[in-house]
Amino acid sequence: MPVEVHVHNRHGSRVDPVPFLVTAGLAFAFALSFGPIYGLSYGLTLATSLAVSSTAFAVATAIAYQQLVRCAPPLDAGPLPPGPRVERLLYAGMGLGVLIVALTLPLL
Structure with a gap:
């Protein structure tokens, strides 16, 4: 259940x-x-x-x-318009990319 x-x-x-x-x-x-x-x-x-x-x-x-x-x-x-949804997704992807790069910096 x-x-x-x-x-x-x-x-x-x-x-x-x-x-x-x-x-x-x-x-x-x-x-x-x-x-x-x-x-x-x-x-x-x-x-x-x-x-x-x-x-x-x-x-x-x-x-x-x-x-x-x-x-x-x-x-x-109702659903959000596509513009803000794509913008949020873009910012989230950039933030995750920055986090991953920041995690590799101490290894250099």
């Missing part, structure tokens, strides 16, 4: 939780996969590296919740 999750924005309207869950999952994967390794390579202890990585994950999740749940338009608002 599938479980339905009802997520509401700041106006009480239902919103789709999937973008937030995907973003939080990616933040978890990046922060706790790369963070401790880079922390150890910069001379931090494992506990400190994990704490910094967990804090980065918590901050990224809070920002994603604010943007994708609290400020999201309701489900019955």
Whole structure:
């Protein structure tokens, strides 16, 4: 039996939780996969590296919740026009590219 999750924005309207869950999952994967390794390579202890990585994950999740749940338009608002959707996708792709390049810089 599938479980339905009802997520509401700041106006009480239902919103789709999937973008937030995907973003939080990616933040978890990046922060706790790369963070401790880079922390150890910069001379931090494992506990400190994990704490910094967990804090980065918590901050990224809070920002994603604010943007994708609290400020999201309701489900019955209709689809966004294609212009802003493509623009958001372009910015997200550029941000992910910058993140990946930034993660490879210490290896040079």
